[in-house]
Amino acid sequence: MAKVAFLGLGVMGYPMAGHLKTKGGHDVTVYNRTPAKAEKWAAEFGGTAKATPKEAAEGADFVLSCVGNDDDLRSVVLGEQGAFAGMSSGAIFVDHTTASADVARELYATGQEIGVSFIDAPVSGGQAGAENGVLTVMCGGDDGAYAKAEPVIAAFARSCKLMGGSGAGQLTKMVNQICIAGLLQGLSEGMNFGMKAGLDMGKVIDVISKGAAGSWQMENRGGTMCDGKFDFGFxxxxxxxxxxxxxxxxxxxxxxxxxxxxxxxxxxxxQGRGGNRWDTSSLVHLLAND
Incomplete structure (x- = not known):
């Protein structure tokens, strides 16, 4: 059991922090920009909520975060009330935000100055993966820090791998997103083509998902794309x-x-059609409703 802080309780962070408590058995303290959500998490999982990242990080062996972007990450890490201000020398910060490789290297270097290890560790698997504790985690950082952090990350990960030095985790996540974007566009065109051709798309998906065209996106999003349903997912x-x-x-x-x-x-x-919060499979909407 380790003393762990988790910063950021969004759709990903909330269940990830929960797994640290229930599956990992760790002593977990949380911080969220909206205090009510942190209090709710603490009541649900039996952890502790703190008012600032610094307070949450004090005495922690590991501090994990999952926030929105580079600026959000800096805001919870740096400054008088940031996590680095409360962390002890030898502690490890693991960031699960999908952010730039530049900010990962920046915070790694800052951490080195105060004796804190920083690992960039973006995840893949979406909200469902976070809730089910089966995320894929791609990490960048030092071997020693990663070896210590991996058993903690295992509480919500199906797969976790060190990809290289600082920033390598974020670069790997970029490869992931590039591949998904291209795949979803191809899937959108295929599903739209099949519908225009009058095919039974349930049968089409069942057949081709077993062959070379098969993918997670096809099996999990092909049918909903054909039904025009996008109110879920990433x-x-x-x-x-x-x-x-x-x-x-x-x-x-x-x-x-x-x-x-x-x-x-x-x-x-x-986005121009009001689909800001639609699932990424909504690319098909541009084809089916041109």
Whole structure:
């Protein structure tokens, strides 16, 4: 059992922190920007809620976070009330936010100055993966810190791997999002084509999902795409944030992302239709309702 703090209790962080308590058996203290949610979590899981990241991090062996973006991450880590101000030398900070590789390296370097290890550890698996404790976690950081953190992360992870030095976790998550974006556009075109052709799409999905075209997205989103249902899952706003990170990083490393750039603009069109909180499979809406 470890003393763990968790910062950020959104749709991902809330259940992740819960698994740390129930499955991991850790002593968990939480912080959330909206105090009522932290109090609710504490009442539900029997942990402790604190008013600031610093207070939550004091005395913790591990501090985990899952917030919105680079600026949100800096706000809970840095400053007089940030987690770093409350952490002891030798403690480990594990960030599960999907953020830039730059902010990961920045906070890693700052942590080194005060004797705190920083691991960038974005996740894949969505809300369902967080609730069921089967997330995939891709990490960047030092070997020693990762070896200590991995058993803690295991409370909500199906797979966890160190991908390289600081920033490597975030870069791996960018690969993940690039692949998903292209896959969803192809799936959208395929589902729309099949519907226009008058096929029974339930049968189509059942058959082709067993072959080379099969994917998690097809099995879990193919049917709902055909039904025009998008009120669940990973929101378009979040995907656009992630793709923006990918496109920015591509400018730095020289990678060409022509399809990703195009799909990002398709998602902008979905936002224009009021689909900001629709699931990312809503790309098909642009084709089925042109």
């Amino acid at each position: 929101a378009v706003d979040w995907m656009r944030k992630d793709l923006g990170i990918c496109l920015s990083e591509a400018k730095n490393n020289g990678a060409r992302l022509p399809v990703t750039s195009l799909i990002d603009q398709f998602y902008a069109q979905v």
